[in-house]
Amino acid sequence: MLFKDLRKGLAVTIGYLFRRPVTVQYPDEKLIPPVRSRWRHYLGVFPDGKIRCIDCGLCERVCPPKVIKIIPVINEDGTKSAGKYEIDLGRCMYCGFCVEVCPELAILMSSEDYEFANYDRDKLVYQKESLLKGRNKDNE
Amino acid sequence: MSVETREMLINMGPQHPSTHGVLRIILKLDGERIAGSEPEVGYLHRGFEKLAENMLYQQFIPYTDRLDYLASMNNNQSYVVAVERLLGIKAPPRAQAIRVIMSELGRIASHLVWLATHALDIGAMTVFLYCFREREAIIDLFEAAAGNRLNYNYARIGGVAFDLPKGFKENLQKFLDIFPEKLDEYHRLLTKNRIWLSRTKGIGILTKEQAINWGTSGPVLRGSGVEWDIRKAFPYDGYENYDFDVPTNQTGDVYGRYLVRMEEMRQSRRIIQQAIEHLPDGPVILQDSPYVSPSKEKIMTENFSLMKHMVLTIKGMRTPVATLYSATENPKGELGFYIVSDGSGKPYKLKIRAPSFINISAMPTMLKGNYVADVIAVIGSLDFVFGECDR
Numbered sequence: 402m403l404f405k406d407l408r409k410g411l412a413v414t415i416g417y418l419f420r421r422p423v424t425v426q427y428p429d430e431k432l433i434p435p436v437r438s439r440w441r442h443y444l445g446v447f448p449d450g451k452i453r454c455i456d457c458g459l460c461e462r463v464c465p466p467k468v469i470k471i472i473p474v475i476n477e478d479g480t481k482s483a484g485k486y487e488i489d490l491g492r493c494m495y496c497g498f499c500v501e502v503c504p505e506l507a508i509l510m511s512s513e514d515y516e517f518a519n520y521d522r523d524k525l526v527y528q529k530e531s532l533l534k535g536r537n538k539d540n541e
Numbered sequence: 542m543s544v545e546t547r548e549m550l551i552n553m554g555p556q557h558p559s560t561h562g563v564l565r566i567i568l569k570l571d572g573e574r575i576a577g578s579e580p581e582v583g584y585l586h587r588g589f590e591k592l593a594e595n596m597l598y599q600q601f602i603p604y605t606d607r608l609d610y611l612a613s614m615n616n617n618q619s620y621v622v623a624v625e626r627l628l629g630i631k632a633p634p635r636a637q638a639i640r641v642i643m644s645e646l647g648r649i650a651s652h653l654v655w656l657a658t659h660a661l662d663i664g665a666m667t668v669f670l671y672c673f674r675e676r677e678a679i680i681d682l683f684e685a686a687a688g689n690r691l692n693y694n695y696a697r698i699g700g701v702a703f704d705l706p707k708g709f710k711e712n713l714q715k716f717l718d719i720f721p722e723k724l725d726e727y728h729r730l731l732t733k734n735r736i737w738l739s740r741t742k743g744i745g746i747l748t749k750e751q752a753i754n755w756g757t758s759g760p761v762l763r764g765s766g767v768e769w770d771i772r773k774a775f776p777y778d779g780y781e782n783y784d785f786d787v788p789t790n791q792t793g794d795v796y797g798r799y800l801v802r803m804e805e806m807r808q809s810r811r812i813i814q815q816a817i818e819h820l821p822d823g824p825v826i827l828q829d830s831p832y833v834s835p836s837k838e839k840i841m842t843e844n845f846s847l848m849k850h851m852v853l854t855i856k857g858m859r860t861p862v863a864t865l866y867s868a869t870e871n872p873k874g875e876l877g878f879y880i881v882s883d884g885s886g887k888p889y890k891l892k893i894r895a896p897s898f899i900n901i902s903a904m905p906t907m908l909k910g911n912y913v914a915d916v917i918a919v920i921g922s923l924d925f926v927f928g929e930c931d932r
Contacts, residue, residue: 406733406734407735407736409729410729410731410734412729413667413729413730414667414730423674423677435684435685435706437684437686437687437688437703438684438688439688439689457851459851459854459855462854462855463600465596465600465601465603494603494692495689495692496602496603496692497688497694498694501702502834502850502854504837504840504841504847504850505841506841
């Protein structure tokens with residue numbers, strides 16, 4: 402038969418004409434990422450709102466692209482905590498090592514908050530105040 | 542009047558849509574035929590080998606993701622196997638099985654992208670869409686297990702980062718059940734298609750001797766009829782326990798390499814099926830090893846564990862003074878790490894033997910005498926990734 406080989410291929414594609422599409426129309430429909438997804442960082446706090454970070458500096462040390470910067474403060478009771486905590490999300494490689502090494506559950510990564518694209522690189526440098534905001538459920 | 546003929550130099554790339562990244566080929570043309578060619582690489586050089594000298598062994602794992610970014614799981618595995626061999630440790634059986642599952646899934650995903658882009662370059666657009674649909678299923682599995690969609694950072698020295706998530710096995714089985722059907726579909730679209738045959742058969746021939754002399758590895762070598770697979774020759778992570786074949790093809794042309802990779806996907810599926818049926822129980826990372834940080838619960842409750850964790854994170858492991866070359870079978874070929882250790886937590890020198898880089902060097906031999914349009918077919922059949930080639 403003429404062009405038998407080509408018809409065989411076309412039969413496959415024509416079969417797909419009558420099936421439902423597999424794509425998702427992103428801004429209208431959103432998929433929920435799995436719980437292990439590593440997206441925006443946030444800082445852990447105690448139930449009374451006190452910041453958990455004790456400024457041990459492990460996340461600063463382990464971070465491969467060195468995007469974390471902590472400036473410590475000494476509280477009235479003599480304990481240390483993060484006075485300034487800065488993450489440059491524009492340079493972060495989302496490896497999750499900071500979360501892995503933290504001995505105090507003070508830095509965590511959100512599995513839901515992935516829409517933080519920005520036109521300005523400077524706005525991707527997140528300070529302590531914005532890292533404390535936008536926590537997800539398991540931080541409560 | 543006499544007509545003068547001379548060879549013409551033409552640049553292909555570095556921004557040609559079909560060069561898969563930033564490859565520049567300087568073609569010397571005799572009419573439509575290629576008289577000589579010279580691939581130029583290095584546009585994506587990021588200095589990973591130098592970077593590695595300035596960071597701890599465990600810190601380099603996310604960088605290996607960015608070598609061959611279509612098969613990050615395989616690179617992770619390759620690197621941690623090299624470091625484990627240096628330290629003389631072995632991951633627990635469950636971690637080994639998980640790594641095998643992940644790297645074989647990575648092989649399927651990488652070959653799907655190869656098939657998609659190779660077919661797209663030659664003119665079969667439908668295959669591209671279908672292959673990416675199947676790859677999406679694999680990436681969803683990876684995302685559930687490792688937390689990222691492309692750069693997973695999943696393997697650790699002495700195991701893997703996390704155990705398999707809930708529902709992973711069921712989803713994986715679902716994928717394995719539908720995959721052979723889809724593979725048959727690609728075969729129906731391409732394998733006997735006369736356009737595909739005339740574009741690929743007899744093009745870019747690399748004989749057995751040439752393939753060995755150029756040092757090629759992976760499907761390029763097997764497509765030239767050499768039965769060589771690191772998984773069989775120097776098994777790692779328990780590959781000796783799995784039953785699989787090494788597909789070869791004697792023709793050495795673009796079509797031969799196509800058939801080899803198509804069969805490799807089927808063999809990878811076989812390995813995964815065996816691995817999930819006999820998945821051992823137990824820990825996924827070494828316990829009480831001097832090279833591995835304790836679990837988070839221990840770090841937060843025991844003082845000794847916290848100290849050990851801090852030393853490992855800040856100073857790194859105490860490695861033996863040794864040099865070592867360790868290679869694994871990646872989708873692209875033999876990915877090797879040559880580590881020179883001076884006993885500190887940072888490698889003194891880390892050399893990456895990138896399969897793409899070495900396979901590209903065989904390209905002038907393949908191209909000689911072919912037409913300009915066949916360059917695209919040959920590039921597609923070599924399946925290189927520039928993250929790895931230029932590293």
